[in-house]
Amino acid sequence: MDTIAIPALDRPVDATVEIPGSKSITNRALLVAALAQGDSILENALFSEDSEYFAKCVENLGIPITLNPESAQMQVSGKGGEIPATQADLFVGLAGTAARFISALVVLGNGEYRLDGVPRMRERPMGDMLTVFQTGGTTVNFEGNPGYMPYTIYSQQFAGGHIRIKANQTSQQLSALLMIAPYAQQDTIIEVEGTLVSQSYVKMTCRLMADFGVEVNQVGDNQFHIKAGQRYQPRHYTIEPDASNASYFFAAAAVTGGRVRVKYLTKQSYQGDILWLNVLEQMGCQVREADDYIEVTGPQQLQGIDIDMNDISDLVQTLGAIAPFANSPVTIRNVEHIRYKETERIRAVVTELRRLGVKVEEFADGLKVEPSPITPAAIETYHDHRMAMAFAVTGLKVPGIVIQDPGCTAKTFPDYFTRFFKMIKQ
Ligand SMILES: O=C(O)C1=C[C@@H](OP(=O)(O)O)[C@@H](O)[C@H](O)C1
């Protein structure tokens, strides 16, 4: 298997970097632009497996997209809510957003749509949203386990109305329902039953819908009202750099006592993961913000932290990977839902930290990392881009760390290691 050896640094990093566009915003913008009537242009769009599978699915549904990777531009010729294809075989890879958002999109069509992904995608939960569609009269045929890919959706428009959905394993199914709701036959009220995880992403969904001209009226924490007949407007839209993917570069400043500036990212970001900056501040870093960049300077010694990461759970691996260098324990709580992501993430982080000789305790909903000396090892990445990206940062402090299957970063950040090595050479 392919591996990359990370060179430990004998000096702090001191670098300015640029990060490609946000995965979450790119895939939301692709969906709403596909539903708008006319041409939208997305600037600084992400080009990676997750967004390219997404774009391919939209195209296979008969909605043209022109991809321009050199200029980081995508042009979507939206069909005003029509799904031209009446039959399609759609492949989403390991992209949770594509799985959830495209499954919802096809419910607006009139036809037969089969969806599948890689083996791990077949283990990620889809059932809560599909039950909503089935209750509304849509037929879903599961080839294997009910509630999981692969399946075929036989749709004849989306009724809308009063919908109840669980969102304790993922928020993406709620986001998917929200985004198609304006095209339902009647006004829609979506009520979340029980806990809603990853709330910041639902906020992002509502903000993006508003940017394309559709209003969601949120009542309390768990009800969303969407009027039927609202229509997305085509837009010329610029996508922010990906805040989750910026976290590794800021973490490099944090662990080496160095300085990293990420261009074009601001604290006004739509992405909840911008709160990584607060986490780093609590651990002793300094954060400086200007109009078009954010800069983190690491301390001599990182401090431990006890933190609820439910809302920023894509950062668990980043924090786990730098936690052993803190002067007191790092405790991560309330992230049981990351067991359903690209891999079983709590187990994966705990296993790889232990492989490095770190003392770690695993909880049902998190982990506790003790300050520990590290013995070098080859890190397993479990087809999870964030395992590779996070533990590369650990390697800056400890000679001999190797990342296995570094190509898995292609899911959201194909040239991560090129930019990572460029950062450490500056
Ligand atoms: O809506 C989104 O864009 C996302 C929501 C989160 O997933 P969950 O809602 O499954 O936690 C996050 O982990 C994922 O990377 C992107």
Ligand SMILES: C=C(OP(=O)(O)O)C(=O)O
């Ligand atoms: C959880 C992630 O992705 P998704 O759920 O969109 O596949 C992620 O990018 O960390």
